[in-house]
Amino acid sequence: MTWSESISYRTVIGLEVHVQLLTRTKLFCGCSTTFGQPPNSATCPVCLGLPGALPVMNRRAFDLAVKAALALNCRVAGFTKWDRKNYFYPDLPKNYQISQYDLPFSEEGWLEIDAGQGPRRIGLIRVHLEEDAGKLLHDENGGGQASRVDLNRAGTPLLEIVSKPEVASPEETRAYLEEIRLLLRELGVSDCEMQEGSLRCDANINLHIPQADGSVAATPIVEVKNLNSVAAVERAMRYETQRQFEQFQKDGKKWGEPGVHKATAGWDENSRTTRIQRRKEEAADYRYFPEPDLVPVTVSAARVDEVRAELGELPAAQRARLPAQYGLSAYDAGVLTRQGRAFVAYFEEAARLCGDAKETANWLANDVLQALNESKQAIRYFPISAAGLADLIGEIKATGLNKQRSREVFAEMLAGCPSAKQAMDKLGIKVIADRDQLADIVRRAIAANPTAVADFKKGKTKAADAIKGAVMRETKGMARTELVQEILLEELHRAGSDADRG
Amino acid sequence: MSLDVEQIRWIAHLARLELADDEIDGLARDLNAIVSYMDQLQQLNTDGIEPLAHPLDVKNVFREDVPASSLAVDEALASAPDRRGNYFGVPAVLD
Ligand SMILES: [Zn+2]
Numbered sequence: 001m002t003w004s005e006s007i008s009y010r011t012v013i014g015l016e017v018h019v020q021l022l023t024r025t026k027l028f029c030g031c032s033t034t035f036g037q038p039p040n041s042a043t044c045p046v047c048l049g050l051p052g053a054l055p056v057m058n059r060r061a062f063d064l065a066v067k068a069a070l071a072l073n074c075r076v077a078g079f080t081k082w083d084r085k086n087y088f089y090p091d092l093p094k095n096y097q098i099s100q101y102d103l104p105f106s107e108e109g110w111l112e113i114d115a116g117q118g119p120r121r122i123g124l125i126r127v128h129l130e131e132d133a134g135k136l137l138h139d140e141n142g143g144g145q146a147s148r149v150d151l152n153r154a155g156t157p158l159l160e161i162v163s164k165p166e167v168a169s170p171e172e173t174r175a176y177l178e179e180i181r182l183l184l185r186e187l188g189v190s191d192c193e194m195q196e197g198s199l200r201c202d203a204n205i206n207l208h209i210p211q212a213d214g215s216v217a218a219t220p221i222v223e224v225k226n227l228n229s230v231a232a233v234e235r236a237m238r239y240e241t242q243r244q245f246e247q248f249q250k251d252g253k254k255w256g257e258p259g260v261h262k263a264t265a266g267w268d269e270n271s272r273t274t275r276i277q278r279r280k281e282e283a284a285d286y287r288y289f290p291e292p293d294l295v296p297v298t299v300s301a302a303r304v305d306e307v308r309a310e311l312g313e314l315p316a317a318q319r320a321r322l323p324a325q326y327g328l329s330a331y332d333a334g335v336l337t338r339q340g341r342a343f344v345a346y347f348e349e350a351a352r353l354c355g356d357a358k359e360t361a362n363w364l365a366n367d368v369l370q371a372l373n374e375s376k377q378a379i380r381y382f383p384i385s386a387a388g389l390a391d392l393i394g395e396i397k398a399t400g401l402n403k404q405r406s407r408e409v410f411a412e413m414l415a416g417c418p419s420a421k422q423a424m425d426k427l428g429i430k431v432i433a434d435r436d437q438l439a440d441i442v443r444r445a446i447a448a449n450p451t452a453v454a455d456f457k458k459g460k461t462k463a464a465d466a467i468k469g470a471v472m473r474e475t476k477g478m479a480r481t482e483l484v485q486e487i488l489l490e491e492l493h494r495a496g497s498d499a500d501r502g
Numbered sequence: 503m504s505l506d507v508e509q510i511r512w513i514a515h516l517a518r519l520e521l522a523d524d525e526i527d528g529l530a531r532d533l534n535a536i537v538s539y540m541d542q543l544q545q546l547n548t549d550g551i552e553p554l555a556h557p558l559d560v561k562n563v564f565r566e567d568v569p570a571s572s573l574a575v576d577e578a579l580a581s582a583p584d585r586r587g588n589y590f591g592v593p594a595v596l597d
Contacts, residue, residue: 023567030570039588043578044570060567081555088518090592103555136595148589151578285516295560 010208011241012218013173014165017180018158019190020132020198021064027131027157028055028098028294035196039150047155049094054293061157062297063307065105065129068159068189070308074109074127079298082291087284090149091134099160101288104128105297111163111183112316114334115175119316122176123164132156153197159190165204170237177201177230178338182315186341194229201227204262205240206255209248218255219244224274226266236267240274318344326357335365343379346386353390356397363389367410384413388420395420399431400480402472433480435487438471441479442487445470456492464488504534 026033029046045053069076083101109124134151161180167173181192181199192199206221222240227233247253253260265274313321315337322333322344336347347364351357368389372382384392392413396406401424412423424430432438445467446453455463471484505513510530514521521529572578575588584591 025567025569030565030568031572032569038575040575040578040590041588042572044572048573048578056563056565058567059564062564079555086516090590090595136592137589138595145594146584146586146591147593147595148586149592150589287516290555292556294556295558295563296555298561 009210009245011169011237012165012206012208013167013169013237014204015161015163015167015173015176016202016204017161017163017177018132018200019068019161019180019184019192021061021157021159022188022190023058023061023064023157025058026155027058027061027129028155029053031152031155033156035198037152040152042152043154047093048151055098057294057297058157061129062105064189065127065157065159066299066304066307067187067311068161068184069106069109069127070304071183071187071189071311071314072106072109072111072124072127072161074106074124076106076299076304077103078300079103079296080105081296082294083288084291085130085286085288087286089133090147091136091151091154093134093151093154097131097133098291098294099130100128105299111176111179113172113175113179114319114330115169115171118330119319120172122166122172125162125164127159127161130158130160132158170234170241173203173237174230174234177233179315181230182338182340186315187311201233203227203233203237205237205244207241207244207248209245217248217252219248220253220255220260221262222274222276223262223264224267225264226268228269232267232269235272236274239272240265243274312341326351326361328357328361332358332361332365335369336361339369339379346379346382346389349386350390350393353387354393354397356393359393359397360389363393363410367407371414383416384410388413388418392420392423395424399424400433400482401429401431402477402479402481405429405477429478431478431480432475433483435483438475438479438483439487439491441471441474442467442484442491445474446488446491453492464492467492505530505537 020033023033025031026047029044031042031044031047034042046055066076080100081103082098084096085099085101086096088095104126105128107126109127110121111124112119112121114120132153132155134149134154137148137150163176167176177199184190184192190198194200203224204221205224207219209217209219211217222244224236224240227236264277266277267274318337318341319330319333322328322336323330328336336344343364347357347360350364351360354360368379368382368384371377372379392406392410395401395409401409405427408427409420409423409429412426413420417423417426449467449470452463452466456467468484468488471479471488472481507526507530510526510533511521513533514529579585579588579590582590
């Protein structure tokens with residue numbers, strides 16, 4: 001336990017997430033949004049901010065935004081407009097960003113997350129639609145005299161999702177981002193690739209530390225930027241928690257005191273530290289005003305109902321339903337849900353066909369998931385169909401095939417064998433389920449392992465495993481496991497009582 | 503309300519305008535005239551009148567998500583004061 005963990009305090013984190021919407025074209029012009037195009041090859045007068053060019057709203061971007069807002073349990077406004085956020089920066093060609101200020105298209109939602117301690121709702125302040133800026137490249141050589149700008153990204157549609165400061169730990173930060181990613185990917189709203197910048201996150205963090213006099217001291221808020229992966233966000237929050245706690249012990253500076261300002265820090269993934277950036281002396285003054293080049297948008301209640309009806313079952317609902325309907329643990333339900341709807345559908349079909357949901361979930365969470373990860377495949381391209389997996393599970397139950405040999409059959413099916421039976425034939429597996437035949441093998445194994453028998457009699461029940469191992473070796477793993485276990489115990493007890501009588 | 507010299511300087515700074523000292527008085531006069539006109543408008547009774555988000559009575563103008571042709575790189579960069587390869591060159595920006 002570290003020093004800061006020994007005193008109870010509350011970590012308060014608010015997250016500002018930007019996701020790029022999955023459109024073919026930009027928010028206000030027909031330039032392509034495809035990632036990785038040659039620099040400045042996807043620009044036009046609108047996204048370059050050339051005089052006289054007029055923006056026109058991308059219908060799909062707005063529809064995707066509404067879909068996301070409803071999935072995030074937000075209230076979608078009947079009337080929304082756009083505003084100019086004015087500031088100067090070399091990656092912003094118009095010297096203003098078209099964003100939403102006082103009438104965002106949605107507000108007041110929540111996202112249910114589960115960081116391992118059960119479901120919890122994180123409140124959302126607002127979700128709004130805005131355009132992205134261009135990309136600034138800092139010249140490492142050339143004496144740092146110039147930077148270069150690529151405006152392909154300028155005007156790309158972004159959804160900004162602002163949480164309330166209700167995220168309470170680094171683990172919850174991770175869970176929040178993973179949940180947004182899962183939700184928006186499943187809905188086809190965004191591909192949420194942090195590496196490609198289609199999901200970006202800024203985190204505001206401070207601590208609430210109880211004081212001896214009963215008051216609670218809040219440490220100065222730090223906004224951490226440059227977070228390029230979910231893992232980096234989690235690490236940055238952990239680092240910043242520790243740093244702020246230690247800093248508070250040193251200087252006792254509190255949020256709200258004169259001279260205490262919000263600081264901006266960049267996360268340095270190499271040193272795994274935050275670096276406080278020079279504070280801008282002036283307060284941000286964006287002089288928002290309504291965007292005269294775009295007309296407002298209205299959304300009818302009927303349209304909202306229509307979009308809501310198309311959402312389908314969302315991850316939070318699946319995590320609740322799977323345990324209720326199939327008796328799965330919350331953990332297993334979480335593992336399945338995290339893989340997306342197609343994976344859950346696969347599970348449900350296989351479970352229905354084989355009649356054993358728990359066993360189906362085990363196979364999916366372990367062997368299937370591992371195979372998918374190794375081949376970097378999605379479940380819909382998985383070589384074993386849901387019916388195939390159900391067949392395997394049914395065959396294992398019918399024959400009592402042990403785990404190791406079951407996995408060999410699974411591997412054979414993975415390589416293309418269409419049924420469990422055929423795979424077993426191919427592997428030469430013929431399960432021995434004949435009681436007399438097995439009893440004979442067990443008795444021989446008992447005779448050959450006197451030490452294990454003696455240990456067993458002394459109460460070391462584990463010693464039976466050695467004998468069982470010998471039986472499985474003898475039968476090349478093809479003996480029906482439960483039957484071996486049953487016969488073995490019978491025989492051992494009999495051997496014991498025979499010995500007592502003798 | 504009226505604007506003082508400091509506020510004029512601040513507004514000019516936000517707009518990245520460089521003002522000579524002798525320009526400020528004239529601008530302050532002009533801006534104050536505009537602001538006092540706005541103050542006058544504020545006195546109108548607007549009870550029961552919907553705020554106007556846009557002067558045109560038009561809503562819901564969309565385009566379909568269909569790619570249109572972009573400019574050629576040379577065209578896009580034609581007016582760049584400092585072209586660097588296929589990029590716009592700008593003074594060094596350090597975060
Ligand atoms: Zn464009």
